[in-house]
Amino acid sequence: MVIPPRLVPLVQQFDFARERLTNRMSGPVMDSGDGADTKVGPMTREEFLWEPVGGCWSVRRRTDGPGPRATLLAGTGDWGRDAASYPHPWPPPFTTIAWRLSHLSEMLTLRADHTAGSRSRTRDDYRVSGDVEEAVAAFDTAAGAWREALLSVDDAALDTVGYCTYPHGSDSEEPFIDIAWWVNQELLHHGAEIALLRDLHREASSQPQTAVGR
Template sequence: MPTPPRLIPLLQQFDFACKRLTDRMAGPVVDSGNGTDVEVGPMTDDEYLWEPVPDCWSIRRRSDGPGARATLLVGAGDWGRDSAANPHPVPPPFTTIAWRLGHLSEMLALRADHTNGSHALTRDEYRFHGDAAGAIAAFDSGATAWRAALLGADDAALDTVGYSAYPYGSDPDNPFAEIVWWVNQELLHHGAEIALLRDLYRARRH
């Protein structure tokens, strides 16, 4: 099926953002933005879970319970993502690389499932990772699944309200094209945050 022309720039933007974020986390180099390769080491587990300020939200062992101001750990398995029932704390807690990356990966995987999958996957069934390598692999898996969902959308699907039935956003109330745009901006801004946290970790005082 040919890709709708108006989806092409959004798909290109998504591909660029995914590659840049993955390269920024895993190395060995990342495009500086002007075509120059900059060396970058792979993210360590300590860096992945680093809490630069008190009372961060993160990915935590379920046996340790939720962090400060969180009331539950979302997900299945041994690790969960700090969260709280609505309304969320104000001001929002500062979140670690682990939290931000887990949020992106969960969003991509679940949105893909609710677009061209089982339409049944929930946050309580998603498995988070306590190590950097596992989390990067989960991000790649979620991004691959979402890209496949995009390639399955024709021009009519882009205008269809509720084409994505993802239950944790505005998907059931908006045309799919708007959801595609939204996912891209989530990826771009959280990717930039993760890159900045990597810079701060490298420059921290021991």
């Protein structure tokens, strides 16, 4: 299928953000932002689960129960992601790389399904991982599924309100092209957060007086 011209720049932006985040998490090099490649090692488990402040939300073994101010562990499997029913805690808890990456991957997976799949998957179906390599691989799978969903739509679908039936956003009230834009900003801003947390962990680890946490 020919990509609708209006969608082309959004697909290109998605591809750029996806590659940049993947490289930032996995290495061996990343784009430093000035056109020069910078060496970076794969993200470690310590970074993945690092809690830089007290009261963080993260992913946890179900046997350990939810974290501070969380009332449930979202997802399926032996691990879950800290969550709470409405009304959510205020101010929002600070979240770990593990939480942010799980949230991002779940969102991509479910929106792909609700655009070009069964249109039935829920958060209860999404498998949460406490293993950093599995989580990075899950992000790659989720990003690939969303890209395939994007490429499946035609020009008429871009203007169709509720074309994506994802139940955890404003999708039912928005034309699909606005949802495609929104997913990009989710990837861009969560990718930037994950990159910053890696940088902060590196700096904290280099300073003996700073407690790095688990």
